[in-house]
Amino acid sequence: MAVIKVQQVNKTYEQKGEVVQALTDINLTIEKGDIYGIIGLSGAGKSTLVRCLNYLEKPTTGQVLVDGVDLGSLSKKELRQKRKEIAMIFQHFHLLMQKNVLENVCFPLYLSGMKKEKARERARELLDMVGLLSKATSYPAQLSGGQKQRVAIARALACNPKILLCDEATSALDPQTTASILELLQGIHDRLGLTVVVITHQMSVVETICNKVAIVSEGRIVEDGMVDAIFSHPKSKEARELLQETHTKGISPKEECSIGA
Amino acid sequence: MEHKLLLELLLEGVRDTLWMTLGSTAIGYLFGLPLGIVLTVTDQNGIRPNMVLYKILDGIINLVRSIPFIILLVLLIPFTRLLVGKSYGTVATIVPLVVCSAPYIARMVESSLKEVDPGVIEAAKSMGASDWDIIFRVLLVEARTSLIVGATITAGTILGYTAMAGCVGGGGLGSTAIQYGYYRWNTPIMIATVALIVVIFQLLQAIGMKIAKVTDHRA
Ligand SMILES: Nc1ncnc2c1ncn2[C@@H]1O[C@H](COP(=O)(O)OP(=O)(O)OP(=O)(O)O)[C@@H](O)[C@H]1O
Ligand SMILES: [Mg+2]
Numbered sequence: 449m450a451v452i453k454v455q456q457v458n459k460t461y462e463q464k465g466e467v468v469q470a471l472t473d474i475n476l477t478i479e480k481g482d483i484y485g486i487i488g489l490s491g492a493g494k495s496t497l498v499r500c501l502n503y504l505e506k507p508t509t510g511q512v513l514v515d516g517v518d519l520g521s522l523s524k525k526e527l528r529q530k531r532k533e534i535a536m537i538f539q540h541f542h543l544l545m546q547k548n549v550l551e552n553v554c555f556p557l558y559l560s561g562m563k564k565e566k567a568r569e570r571a572r573e574l575l576d577m578v579g580l581l582s583k584a585t586s587y588p589a590q591l592s593g594g595q596k597q598r599v600a601i602a603r604a605l606a607c608n609p610k611i612l613l614c615d616e617a618t619s620a621l622d623p624q625t626t627a628s629i630l631e632l633l634q635g636i637h638d639r640l641g642l643t644v645v646v647i648t649h650q651m652s653v654v655e656t657i658c659n660k661v662a663i664v665s666e667g668r669i670v671e672d673g674m675v676d677a678i679f680s681h682p683k684s685k686e687a688r689e690l691l692q693e694t695h696t697k698g699i700s701p702k703e704e705c706s707i708g709a
Numbered sequence: 710m711e712h713k714l715l716l717e718l719l720l721e722g723v724r725d726t727l728w729m730t731l732g733s734t735a736i737g738y739l740f741g742l743p744l745g746i747v748l749t750v751t752d753q754n755g756i757r758p759n760m761v762l763y764k765i766l767d768g769i770i771n772l773v774r775s776i777p778f779i780i781l782l783v784l785l786i787p788f789t790r791l792l793v794g795k796s797y798g799t800v801a802t803i804v805p806l807v808v809c810s811a812p813y814i815a816r817m818v819e820s821s822l823k824e825v826d827p828g829v830i831e832a833a834k835s836m837g838a839s840d841w842d843i844i845f846r847v848l849l850v851e852a853r854t855s856l857i858v859g860a861t862i863t864a865g866t867i868l869g870y871t872a873m874a875g876c877v878g879g880g881g882l883g884s885t886a887i888q889y890g891y892y893r894w895n896t897p898i899m900i901a902t903v904a905l906i907v908v909i910f911q912l913l914q915a916i917g918m919k920i921a922k923v924t925d926h927r928a
Contacts, residue, residue: 502835504834528838530837531836532836534835535835536835538831538832542828542832543832544850544851545829545851546853546924546926547850547926555833558846559836559837559838587926589926
């Protein structure tokens with residue numbers, strides 16, 4: 449059964465009387481164990497889409513089913529409970545700056561009512577898993593971007609989620625750090641059998657860890673399927689452009705345009 | 710004898726001033742802190758927007774804040790008398806000081822809490838945090854430094870107001886300055902009270918800022 453099923457989702461924002469259509473007729477099926485890439489240019493609607501998957505954003509119309517449960521049918525309390533199964537990491541990490549690394553990882557455990565001693569023990573295990581046990585008493589401000597993301601990953605895994613949503617998790621990192629974070633995510637996926645959704649604007653990220661991908665442009669999915677198939681036979685113009693971009697690194701945007709045209 | 714009296718007078722003034730300032734700040738926060746939290750939460754970008762409640766509180770706060778303190782002091786005399794039985798003295802002065810500072814504190818708290826990175830709030834939500842969790846485990850924690858700075862500034866402002874309250878029968882160094890310096894032209898006492906107020910102000914600010922700095926982990 450599909451872990452995540454998105455059916456006919458539309459999302460509109462209203463701002464000072466002006467209506468912005470952020471998502472149009474989105475349909476998406478993500479199976480257990482997928483590492484599903486969602487790729488598109490800035491403003492395409494990727495963040496809006498991923499935030500619909502845990503109902504941080506409520507779709508205007510349509511449904512999001514997680515393990516067959518329609519998130520829209522849940523009460524506030526049930527939704528909060530459900531969110532504990534759907535972890536999320538972010539481009540800018542979003543750690544508590546006034547709490548040390550260990551307490552950051554404890555945060556979701558405290559939310560679940562775990563006692564301090566037990567939570568800290570669990571947090572140490574998780575920090576060990578992401579290779580940051582030695583930084584347990586440091587504060588986020590003292591860490592590099594890659595280390596912060598590792599803390600965020602440890603925090604995300606604290607409550608044994610089934611799904612991990614990553615919104616541009618490597619976009620603020622340099623290529624080497626990106627590679628190490630992707631490797632960590634791949635390892636976690638393999639070991640824990642998680643379903644992972646990876647939002648990105650970089651084809652190289654999709655190429656490295658995803659088995660499936662959906663290409664989003666102007667709020668619509670223009671193409672989706674297996675990564676291998678799309679890489680070898682891109683059907684949409686957007687897919688070809690994104691592929692071109694990855695394989696013409698170092699060329700200025702202007703030249704890139706002319707090649708794409 | 711003369712000197713002993715003088716010293717006693719000034720020490721009493723210091724004690725009353727500190728007591729009024731810190732007492733009013735503490736009681737002011739008892740009202741202002743929850744009020745500031747409600748303002749933050751019910752704001753249109755808050756975690757539980759409620760335009761009606763926000764507008765009502767916003768209006769009341771602006772109303773009270775727009776009344777000059779010296780007028781509030783007089784206006785509140787019947788209320789103060791009702792509450793503490795008299796309208797003069799140290800305890801009685803705390804009443805108008807609290808009424809005046811609570812809305813000011815609410816604004817300070819609101820602006821501190823609104824500085825918290827919305828991304829961190831969103832991350833907490835994604836982990837299943839309730840509104841209470843977000844208030845107590847995210848907002849108040851992440852805004853701690855700013856809240857302490859705000860409290861320090863507030864205490865400094867209230868210290869100034871206690872001196873004003875001295876004009877209409879409040880205790881403390883302000884009333885000492887008025888009685889001896891203004892009515893009796895006793896310049897040395899006047900200078901001594903001013904010096905003491907300056908010292909208290911500097912101490913309060915230094916201690917507050919030090920605490921804010923030591924408990925800040927952002928750098
Ligand atoms: N809260 C909001 N109110 C109004 N419009 C919004 C809101 N959030 C997003 N939008 C609009 O929806 C569209 C999609 O935004 P979204 O953040 O999902 O894009 P994105 O693909 O994640 O872009 P990026 O790569 O820059 O993060 C944009 O046009 C944006 O302006
Ligand atoms: Mg985005």
